[in-house]
Structures are given as structure tokens and as C-alpha cells.
Amino acid sequence: MTDRLIEQLVNDLQPKKPLVDLKLWMHCTACLAMVSVAILMFMGLRGDYLSAMQNGALFWKPGIFLMAWIGSLLLITDISRPNGGLRKEHTIPLMAAGTLLIWQFIVQSRQLSLTDMTHSLSDGSALYCLSVIMGGGAIAMMMAWKYWFSKTASRYPTLLGALAGLSAGCLAAAAYALHCDHDVALYVSVYYGAPVLLLSLAGAILGRKFLRW
Amino acid sequence: MRSALKGDQNAYHLLLADLRPWLTAYFGKRIHRNAVEDLVQDTLMTLHSKRQTFDLNYPFGPWIAAIARHRWIDHMRKTLKYVELEIDQEFPSQEHERDECAKHDVKTLLKLIPRAQAEVIEMMKLQEMSVEEVCKKTGRSASSVKIMAHRGMKKIMAAVEEAQDD
Numbered sequence: 001m002t003d004r005l006i007e008q009l010v011n012d013l014q015p016k017k018p019l020v021d022l023k024l025w026m027h028c029t030a031c032l033a034m035v036s037v038a039i040l041m042f043m044g045l046r047g048d049y050l051s052a053m054q055n056g057a058l059f060w061k062p063g064i065f066l067m068a069w070i071g072s073l074l075l076i077t078d079i080s081r082p083n084g085g086l087r088k089e090h091t092i093p094l095m096a097a098g099t100l101l102i103w104q105f106i107v108q109s110r111q112l113s114l115t116d117m118t119h120s121l122s123d124g125s126a127l128y129c130l131s132v133i134m135g136g137g138a139i140a141m142m143m144a145w146k147y148w149f150s151k152t153a154s155r156y157p158t159l160l161g162a163l164a165g166l167s168a169g170c171l172a173a174a175a176y177a178l179h180c181d182h183d184v185a186l187y188v189s190v191y192y193g194a195p196v197l198l199l200s201l202a203g204a205i206l207g208r209k210f211l212r213w
Numbered sequence: 214m215r216s217a218l219k220g221d222q223n224a225y226h227l228l229l230a231d232l233r234p235w236l237t238a239y240f241g242k243r244i245h246r247n248a249v250e251d252l253v254q255d256t257l258m259t260l261h262s263k264r265q266t267f268d269l270n271y272p273f274g275p276w277i278a279a280i281a282r283h284r285w286i287d288h289m290r291k292t293l294k295y296v297e298l299e300i301d302q303e304f305p306s307q308e309h310e311r312d313e314c315a316k317h318d319v320k321t322l323l324k325l326i327p328r329a330q331a332e333v334i335e336m337m338k339l340q341e342m343s344v345e346e347v348c349k350k351t352g353r354s355a356s357s358v359k360i361m362a363h364r365g366m367k368k369i370m371a372a373v374e375e376a377q378d379d
Contacts, residue, residue, distance in 0.1 A: 001250065001254070002233060002250060002253060002254055002257070005254050005257060005258070006226065006229045006230060006233070006257065009225075009229060009257060009258070009261045010222050010225050010226045010229065011222075012261070013217065013220060013222050013225050013261075014220060015218065015219050015220035016218055016264055016265045017218075017265065018218055018264075018265050018266070018267060018268065018269055019265055019266055019268075080266065081266045081267075081268060081276070081279075082263070082266060082276060082279035082280045082283055083271075083275045083276045083278070083279035151265050151266070152266060153259075153263040153266045153280075153283075155279070155283065213259065213262075213263060213283075
């Protein structure tokens with residue numbers, strides 16, 4: 001039986017391109033560039049970009065999600081293969097992103113009252129922010145899934161799926177942060193964080209179901 | 214493997230034929246001999262379908278060992294679920310061969326859990342005693358015996374999951 005199976009597998013052999021980490025990085029960077037260009041073309045750079053550059057909002061807001069995006073991609077390349085394992089040092093960008101957000105909370109708590117912060121949550125454009133990040137992230141995730149994730153064989157399929165959602169969500173959030181002028185840390189945590197978390201959750205469910213092997 | 218990825222059928226045949234005895238020995242140490250051939254075939258098919266995950270910059274050995282280990286753990290999960298189902302149903306299985314394999318696999322894993330739980334599972338699964346018989350022998354209630362068996366199986370399952378994470 002095994003001899004026959006070996007014959008069948010040999011006859012079925014076709015050249016196959018191996019997964020190359022660098023190609024995933026290039027693919028995702030191209031996605032980030034495309035989404036950023038699309039947002040700048042159709043929505044435009046935030047109106048107050050000069051003052052946002054001066055107060056750093058144009059850097060820290062996309063920066064948080066860029067760091068989280070880099071961290072998630074590093075972890076994805078760690079665990080995409082059967083013999084791959086998580087490397088602790090690759091969680092550093094994710095921790096740096098969290099630290100940057102906490103730092104902004106601390107800085108803003110000196111300038112804004114708690115009422116001001118919570119008031120920002122009732123902004124009418126919040127749903128718009130949420131849906132753009134969610135939609136953009138979902139498209140990026142579908143592209144990456146077809147290009148990379150469907151070809152992987154990970155020991156941690158649920159985690160890999162969650163990281164797929166996290167990286168796609170962070171990519172969309174980083175690009176959208178160039179347009180959005182809401183800089184309150186609480187607003188960013190809730191209305192940028194929620195779609196990223198939802199995409200991660202969806203990725204985890206999909207990963208558990210479809211990335212098992 | 215490098216040549217196989219490029220579509221070289223001769224190299225691929227040589228690789229699979231060379232792998233077969235290694236895989237047979239690998240699974241032979243871990244599971245009942247009746248299930249070894251199935252797992253060897255499963256592993257070869259996995260290798261074939263996931264060959265693109267082989268990183269050309271790294272050696273082949275750890276990669277195929279990880280695939281074989283994954284297939285073994287998958288097999289153990291199925292075995293443990295089957296044993297748990299049997300304990301729940303409380304009637305002897307009709308699938309003799311599968312039952313024999315499960316017994317063998319469980320026996321090797323019983324060393325991983327506390328003695329009392331291992332004894333209960335051994336009596337129920339390996340000696341095919343009914344819950345009532347186990348109750349009489351151990352002096353425990355039926356619910357206590359069932360709970361011990363379930364907890365024991367959960368611990369074995371957790372140990373198998375841990376093995377995957379190592």
C-alpha cells in the first residue's frame with residue numbers, strides 16, 4: 001500500500017515555490033502602500049497635518065499600528081512552518097506599540113480631563129473610522145490569506161489566524177491614521193482597537209477551522 | 214527535497230523511499246504496530262501537500278520530524294477522544310483492532326497522570342471492567358469513578374498538547 005502511495009505521490013509531483021519570508025514582507029508592504037495611497041487619494045491627508053506633525057500625532061498614531069504590524073508579521077513568519085516556534089524577541093514591537101499607546105494616555109491625561117476623553121467617544125464619525133479600518137483590514141486579510149496563510153502548516157493554527165487578522169487590521173489602521181484627525185488616545189484605543197480585535201478574532205476562528213492540517 | 218521542489222521525480226522517489234523506514238521506526242516506538250503503516254502514509258501525504266513550507270535555508274531533518282510529530286499528536290488526540298467516548302457510552306467497542314491500538318496507546322500515556330486516576334482508567338479501558346466493577350474494587354461511587362476517568366483523560370490530553378508545544 002505504501003509503495004503504491006509513494007508511486008502516486010511521485011507521479012503527482014509538480015514544481016512548487018517554497019514559502020519565502022521576504023516575499024511575505026514585500027507583499028504586505030505593497031498592500032500597505034496601496035491602502036495608504038487609496039486612502040490619501042479618496043479621503044485625503046488629515047486637514048490639520050501641519051499641527052499634527054508639530055504635536056507628533058501624525059507620527060505616533062500610525063506608528064502604534066505600524067509597530068504592531070511589524071511585530072505580527074515577525075510572529076507570522078516564526079510559526080508558519082511545522083518546525084517553527086515563537087521567538088520572544090519578536091514580541092518586542094507589539095510591546096512597544098502598547099507602550100506607545102500607554103505613553104499617549106499618560107501625556108493626554110495631563111492635558112485633557114476624563115470627561116473630555118470620554119466625550120470624544122461620542123463623536124459622530126466614529127462608526128466611519130471603525131468601518132473603514134474593518135473593511136480595509138478584511139480586504140488585506142483576504143489577499144494575505146490567499147497569498148500566504150493557505151499555504152502554511154503551523155503548529156498553532158488558531159494563533160496564526162489571529163495574527164493574520166491582527167496584521168491586516170494594523171495595516172488598515174496605520175494607513176487610515178493618515179486621514180483621521182481624532183487623536184484622543186481613548187478614541188484610538190476604542191475605535192481603532194475594536195476593528196483590529198474583531199479581525200483578530202475572526203482570523204482566530206478561521207485559522208482554527210481552515211489552517212489545521 | 215530541494216530537487217523535489219523543482220519537480221525532480223527521481224530525487225523525490227528516493228527521498229520518500231528513504232523516509233519510509235525512518236518513519237516506521239519513529240511511529241513504531243510510539244504507537245501500536247497496527248496503526249504504524251497508516252501514520253507513515255499520513256505523514257508522506259502531509260509532506261507532499263505541505264512541501265512548500267520546507268525552508269531551503271534550514272536542514273530537512275527537523276522539518277520532517279516536526280511533521281511526523283504533528284501526525285503522531287493528531288493520532289493521539291483521536292485515540293483519546295475515542296477512549297473518552299467509550300467510557301461515556303459504557304458498552305464494549307465492536308471495533309476490535311481500533312480498540313487494541315487505543316489500549317496500547319493509553320497504556321504508554323498512563324504514566325503521565327496520578328496513580329489513582331491511572332488505576333481507574335486502566336481498569337475501565339485495559340481490563341474492560343464495568344463502572345460497577347471498578348466501584349466495587351476501589352470502594353468509590355460510580356460518579357467518582359467516572360469523574361476520575363474523565364479527569365485522567367483530560368490530563369493525558371493536556372500532556373499530549375504540551376508535547377506539541379515543546
